[in-house]
Amino acid sequence: MKRPLRIFVLAGALALAACASSAPPQAIHTGHGGGSPAPPQPLRAGERFLDLAMPEPYAPAAPHGGTDEYRCLLIDPHLTKTAFLTGTRFEPQNVPIVHHAIVFAVPPEAAAAAHHADAETPGQGWTCFGDGSVDDNHPSAWVGTWTPNGTETVLQQDAGFRLPAGSLIVLQIHYNLLALDGKTGATDRSGVRLRLTDGTAATKPLETVPLEAPIELPCTSEESGPLCDRAAAVADVTARFGPGVGHTEAHLVNDCSQGTPVPGNTQHCDNTVPQPMTVYAAMGHMHLLGRSIRIEVNPGTATAQTLLDVPQFNFDDQKLTPLPAPVHLKTGDKVRVTCTHDATLRRLLPQLRTLPPRYVVWGDGTSDEMCLGLLTATVGE
Template identity: 50%
Template structure:
């Protein structure tokens, strides 16, 4: 995630979201029940009963040392049947790409590929299914829409670099500032993700001539293996009177200190760790500090971090998701925290990296000046359990783009009046 913001006084922090550049992970903006009655369809979770991960499975995996990116799975793609009037089109990388660390250091590569769904008229996107070509190296995939006015700029970026696509830590690089309240995400895949389909009567508007950027995060811990990933788009006629969905992103800081017995490590100093992140990810490595502008307060070391956002407009929440990396332990999203109307809409007491699919909920309407809160807990002892950290000493962990860095991210699928 890349954040580039001017200094603003504390009273304007709620409006900072309109200036934040996005590059986060993991929610498909099309998640939800498709109403088709398929046996494999995810059921809608009652809003007063927060969803949670399978704690026993995740606990066993963490304790046994079998969890983590090097062991994640990718289930064979299962497509749900199309509804009346829908069509399905497949977009794919134009050729194989072999990832490498673009700045010569680190174990991660973010690459953007410009794909053409050949839209000859305005269309509703009603579902996505990402097809990771090589799950051993694909850490996650995000799909972004590119409106017609940005197509020429995207083509120029694509042509400016050798090989397929272009380097894109953070977002796509097409916008200097993106709005995390109204992200351009249209779909995503992370371990545990499956085809996502909107509820009947809902979709994401794609204009005639729009393109799609497929951002792939490659994990080089598994080696530099070639990949050719693809995605399927479920489309409905643009003439339908659908409600427009969008994705709201809820990032929070990560400030995880080294364990006392390991605190003499070279990167156990926050400043040294932050400098290392910036070396590996260039200008996109400044997120750790800028998140404190969004969330308020100064960096404060601790396992538990949170961020409260105050709404500037009414929204209705239809789906929720969370994202952390391998040191994540628990994640929660609340609405109206600290008030009699407080509700938990996502509760993952034991984080499972291989279960990052989004959860539909019964719609929740929020008004301006009401709040949403994301809280994450990360722990250093998982380094001793997970193969991805073998040989890596403790470090002060801040927000970073890499597989062995960390994130704290909540995601909301919303509609607006």
Template identity: 50%
Template sequence: MPAPYTPSAPTGKGTDDYRCFLLDPGLTEDAFLTGIDVLPGNPDVVHHVILFQVPPGQVAEAKRIDAGSEGQGWTCFGGSGVGAVGDSIDRAPWIGAWAPGGGGTVHQKGYGVPLAAGTQVVMQVHYNLLAGTEPDTSAARLRLAPGSQDLKPLETVLLPAPVELPCRPGKTGPLCGRAAAMADVKARFGERAGALGDLLHVLCGAEPVGPVQTCTRKANAPMTIRAAAGHMHLLGRAISVQVNGRKVLDIPVWNFDDQKSRPVPPVEVKAGDDLTVTCRHDQSLRDRLPAFDGQPERYVVWGEGTTDEMCLGILLVTRP
């Protein structure tokens, strides 16, 4: 980041700020990204960081968004805001991510994420305002190899599932109804990001309500899974990813402070195969975690905030 950024709730409500910063790595030739190292400047408030590639054809769009926003960077709940919304699932523009417990990562030998000459990077930083509003200057280091090397190109596939966690029996409050909870999410994150709680039901079909959430999607093209990771928030208990019932990722005890990607033995996936992510959450953790002190009991849906929830499988794949 070119200068320190002081986070704040952009809508005036909530305890989270998602800010995107356009960074130019100065790629004058094609390259492969073979590793990243995200350096959170203020770890107390940085909840997670995602790096998105901005191909040369989208750089002008990213610069327009940046120039049209007050201050450094722009608000970016739900994604970077660059490119079409549909680009963010089966061929996500992610080139790397950091969450608590993460460190520098290097891809397996012989693999890399292709970056065309002129590509820039959007660094999305999620700030958790429950931990303060002190300035932050985060950074990302990219490990690059020449584009002329014979490396297999890596892509990211995202597997989200809806989250529907009713208030616990005997607990009441103004946010214990689903409609009120959805309205609150939209007020904090905007209509586009706030509507994901409903849109994921369109993607996944079923509407599971309760502690176990799942989504099965058909692979739209053949691929080989090389690494996998999961993402949930503080109410998470367990997460798994399966291909046709075979577990590729299995984290039976979720640790929010250990969200690193895990290399897996190659898993061949054919077009039409079932890709399933399953999460288990626990509302009783509200009584045990300091982040929920003073937070009202609520019906929890998919949301961008630290005290909201997500269920997300992340696959690093190669294509034939």
């Protein structure tokens, strides 16, 4: 089934494979990176840095007896005029518990809803499995992603995410508490550096286009347990993260697999381009069982192109990858995301080998999985 592409929109104009690798498991994931971050790229003409930090330290606490929390932390950049975001550099303060992070821009029309979500929730920020939006009519824009060893990606084109005056920033941080080994009291005060420019009449507003595929990864033949039953595994994800996340797999199976789950290591989904767009960069996101991810345009046809190919996926080295040249997509083009996962990695990784085996479906936890492609593009050209 061909599902239409979704676009993360802000103020009407803003938002941001196929075969298993033979590489040894150590090449896929070696644990959260703790090395020195790469030096920042220099400012270009007309750009400036804006350094932001969480207002105060936050002590994560995973709900429902789990080991994961997605927390949205609200930061006001105090923008008094429209700016264009041309780069983001998330700066984790407590790396062992920060699994990954997404930077969202909240449009001015949703600022009141964001402040309300922050104020009505005890402690700093609010729990936000799924995405960082607080207003369905004015969704937040996905403008940056960080995983361990992540660095800033700066496009060479005159393009950026448009941030009107009054926009807010949300850091959606996935905290994984397995590193605490049962201890409590750890805090985090991460921040982000925004690369801003005033832009010109020629500056192109970027949007983020997500591509999702289902996860239907059974337990291996050597594994057994109650969560190896698919229905039990889906119920467990729902109990840990709520029905919004719990129903995701069903929606993906309906949209991508004609409603019938197809167990296996490799899954894909075809998305239909709803309007012309130009793609400048691509990224793939999976969790610890990921082996490979690919994003293709019109696969199997004379116009086929590969936008992203990561044959040996490494969780700690996920990054936005600029294309050698912008790729123009037409209305009706098909974009396919394909992911391969490997359940045998579960018994080799320190983060997972003490957890009970499970039939893995789409979920927000470290022991769950995702198959998510991201395109950075201008839309409507």
